[in-house]
Amino acid sequence: MRTALVIGTGLIGTSAALALASRGVRVHLADHDPEQARTAAALGAGTDTEPAGTVDLAVVAVPPAHVAATLAGAMRRGAARGYIDVASVKGGPRRDLEALGLDAAALASYIGTHPMSGREKSGPLAATADLFEGRPWVLTPGRDTDTEVLNLALELIAFCRAVPVVMDADAHDRAVALVSHMPHLVSNLVAARLEHAEESAVRLCGQGIRDVTRIAASEPAMWIDILSANPGPVADLLSDVAADLDETVRALRALQSADEDKRLGGAGGIQEVLRRGNAGQTRVPGKHGAAPTSYESVIVLIDDQPGQLARIFADAGRAGVNIEDVRIEHATGQQAGLVQLMVVPQSVPVLTAALRERGWAIRQ
Amino acid sequence: MRTALVIGTGLIGTSAALALASRGVRVHLADHDPEQARTAAALGAGTDTEPAGTVDLAVVAVPPAHVAATLAGAMRRGAARGYIDVASVKGGPRRDLEALGLDAAALASYIGTHPMSGREKSGPLAATADLFEGRPWVLTPGRDTDTEVLNLALELIAFCRAVPVVMDADAHDRAVALVSHMPHLVSNLVAARLEHAEESAVRLCGQGIRDVTRIAASEPAMWIDILSANPGPVADLLSDVAADLDETVRALRALQSADEDKRLGGAGGIQEVLRRGNAGQTRVPGKHGAAPTSYESVIVLIDDQPGQLARIFADAGRAGVNIEDVRIEHATGQQAGLVQLMVVPQSVPVLTAALRERGWAIRQ
Structure with a gap:
């Protein structure tokens, strides 16, 4: 060209x-x-x-x-x-x-x-x-x-x-509806429930809801264009999610029943939602588009000084350990936090020992 | 004591x-x-x-x-x-x-x-x-x-x-339903849609769906206990989400209409979902439980060698910049990735200059 x-x-x-x-x-x-x-x-x-x-x-x-x-x-x-x-x-x-x-x-x-x-x-x-x-x-x-x-x-x-x-063009549109457009709307629907929530509830937010709602921070204008161009496949998928959601609400209501059989049925319904969620989650590709490697985490306590992360990573590098992913969990109301370092399982003892030796507090 | x-x-x-x-x-x-x-x-x-x-x-x-x-x-x-x-x-x-x-x-x-x-x-x-x-x-x-x-x-x-x-005890139960139990089930419902998805679709997964579905990897047994103890507030919230979801499906279907007024109404409905999601997301507490500070990101290209992250963090530390959060975005099918460093806005030029000087490829 x-x-x-x-x-x-x-x-x-x-x-x-x-x-x-x-x-x-x-x-x-x-x-x-x-x-x-x-x-x-x-x-x-x-x-x-x-x-x-x-x-x-x-x-x-x-x-x-x-x-x-x-x-x-x-x-x-x-x-x-x-x-x-x-x-x-x-x-x-x-x-x-x-x-x-x-x-x-x-x-x-x-x-x-x-x-x-x-x-x-x-x-x-x-x-x-x-x-x-x-x-x-x-x-x-x-x-x-x-x-x-x-x-x-x-x-x-x-x-x-x-x-x-x-x-195929239509297969593409269904695929992006599944892996991008539907999750985007669902993330917004979860976040929307916080709009008028009480402050005392909101301060209990942890890393879970933070992750689920992260993409709800995206620019709405661009997303209206995207969703307007693919309404059919997204609506089909959201309808499927809605049906599962109704099923889940029914299972939760059954758990409140006085009838033990109904309660057991409800527990079975919830179990099935969690089983399917587990099974689907393992299909999300990890690093390098490969099947998800299972990493293990080493958790280090840090305070909020510049350079703390730098020193952790330098110490990990010196031990020859490749950090596959990092998650920083911030503490509420304190100048401290946890750093979760994801590494291949065989690196866990090496990294733990190396960081301990350098004076880091490692969560067991 | x-x-x-x-x-x-x-x-x-x-x-x-x-x-x-x-x-x-x-x-x-x-x-x-x-x-x-x-x-x-x-x-x-x-x-x-x-x-x-x-x-x-x-x-x-x-x-x-x-x-x-x-x-x-x-x-x-x-x-x-x-x-x-x-x-x-x-x-x-x-x-x-x-x-x-x-x-x-x-x-x-x-x-x-x-x-x-x-x-x-x-x-x-x-x-x-x-x-x-x-x-x-x-x-x-x-x-x-x-x-x-x-x-x-x-x-x-x-x-x-x-x-x-x-x-208050009941306020607590409604709060954890909102910030933890409801998002947990919704994350599972999104992940569940991947269980039988085609491989060609799943390989298009990006960071968005990865974040939305992360907590669906949790241990189901513990979650059945948790949800069984709080079915009422969780069911109430999921019903609210289900109502919003039905509304969203209706808006998407309206976008497919031949009638322009209906299409405009549909676009308005989607816009409102995204607006509410935006508004709710800003309430999720950031670091230190404070109102979310708005950080800006500096994006660095890395390859997959041990010590790359270490060197980035060491270089940031040397420049006196405190990294507030890190996100590693993995590339598909390649031994490379992007590291997104979140810092306070005034640190962006300092960090960018410092990393450039040390030879890092910074995304503009």
């Missing part, structure tokens, strides 16, 4: 442009707001001039609702040999394109894609060439997609150091 | 006993399984012999269903001057005690308490004197509770370096 056109110079478009430009591709930048394209150009993502002729790849990085019209416009003026979009939903854009009456050759030159990357900030100033590094980048080619276009898309993904994953 | 009796030498009982023993209190240990009490004694938590006379404080640390009968037994034989239990639910034990026909003097000598501490392991071998450090420990005295007993309980909490919080 020697030339590219990036239409939509927000976070994703500008990040892809930066990656392409850093590999020597001549990138043209366009945005409905010329100021945004100028900003992206100033960051080194390319030029905001129009390409002289047909570029190799056009990357359409506009909000989901505008993808099909933007693609169709670019196709009609023959802007590129291949076209991709990067919207978070894939069934709709393809159907919209078909509805716009594009011919088979135009449709063959298009692949819907979705880089599974993001960050809390948006706009070109938040862009970075390494945004996609190591993250899945889904490709949804059709049966008639040109191989040449598939290879252009794969080249872009390689330049971005992302991991290509090929999926 | 000079003498104590701990009945039930699991994780919580043995941890409290270790804290008491370390402050010079003579602790007697009892368990329905004498082997457990012997183990706790061998760990230095006290003696498994019976006390010669009345002790100062009896700590009943048995499963919720056995609390009232165990307390009543100890009270009838005049085992202690004051009695507490440490079960995770507080309304039931008090009502059960009243139903057992204990007199006013006996009831005045009892306080239901709940240390908000726990860990994934159970049993005396998992116990540690610092289990409660910095965590809230709820006290639910009644109007007629002896002040002397309240002071004994406060002394125990001080020895455990926990933070005492006084609440």
Whole structure:
């Protein structure tokens, strides 16, 4: 690939442009707001001039609702040999394109894609060439997609150091509904219950609810766009969750019954919810996309001085132990906390001994 | 306090006993399984012999269903001057005690308490004197509770370096339903949807669903006990969540409508869910139980070598920057990842410059 056109110079478009430009591709930048394209150009993502002729790849990085019209416009003026979009939903854009009456050759030159990357900030100033590094980048080619276009898309993904994953467009939309859109709404529904809760209750919050509600802090505007583009699969999944929830409420009410058989039935119902939750949780991929390795934790007490974490990590490094994950549990009302270091089981005694020797208080 | 009796030498009982023993209190240990009490004694938590006379404080640390009968037994034989239990639910034990026909003097000598501490392991071998450090420990005295007993309980909490919080028993049960039991079940319901999901979908999981489902990995047996002791408040909250969920499904279905007014109504409904989620999430206490400070993140690229984190933390410490929280985002299919360092906003330029100078790749 020697030339590219990036239409939509927000976070994703500008990040892809930066990656392409850093590999020597001549990138043209366009945005409905010329100021945004100028900003992206100033960051080194390319030029905001129009390409002289047909570029190799056009990357359409506009909000989901505008993808099909933007693609169709670019196709009609023959802007590129291949076209991709990067919207978070894939069934709709393809159907919209078909509805716009594009011919088979135009449709063959298009692949819907979705880089599974993001960050809390948006706009070109938040862009970075390494945004996609190591993250899945889904490709949804059709049966008639040109191989040449598939290879252009794969080249872009390689330049971005992302991991290509090929999926059917509708399967992709169901998958992101499952692993992202549904959990996002559920997290918000749990957090919503705290809005008017009493302060005395809220101060009992621990790490569990903190984790469950973390993504409820995300920017609502972006999420309305995402959810509006994928309402069907998300509604289907939420309905399934709602049915399970009703079942769970029934089981809890049965636990309050005077009838022992009903109570036993209720306990069985709750047990089944927890069993299924356990089973599902083990499927969440751990590090490196592999099946979850089971790590064990070493818990260290710290106070809140700068450098405490630094010293723990330095001491762990000196012992040759690789820390796989870290969790800091903050104490309530005190200048102290616990650091949970996740390591492979065989490292536990090594790390414990090494940290003890250096004077750390290790929780048994 | 000079003498104590701990009945039930699991994780919580043995941890409290270790804290008491370390402050010079003579602790007697009892368990329905004498082997457990012997183990706790061998760990230095006290003696498994019976006390010669009345002790100062009896700590009943048995499963919720056995609390009232165990307390009543100890009270009838005049085992202690004051009695507490440490079960995770507080309304039931008090009502059960009243139903057992204990007199006013006996009831005045009892306080239901709940240390908000726990860990994934159970049993005396998992116990540690610092289990409660910095965590809230709820006290639910009644109007007629002896002040002397309240002071004994406060002394125990001080020895455990926990933070005492006084609440009404039923308010406590509603609060833990809100901040712990309801989120626990919801996390399991989200995770349950992954049990039979296709592998291609599951591999798209990111940090969001990983956080939402983390607590679904907890031990089901313990959670059945907890939920069985608090079914009413949990069912009430889950019903509220279910009503919101139905509303959300309706809003998503409206987004699929051909009617533009309906679609606008649907978007408004989703917007409201996200707004409420945002508002509730900001109430989750951050570090030190304070109102959440807003931290900013500095993102560093690392590869998977031992010592990488150590060097980052050492470099941050050298720059005098206190890392408030850490999140490690693992890359899919690659030996690389991102480390997100949370710091107070004014530390961002200092930390960024310091890490850059030491050769780290910082995401802009």
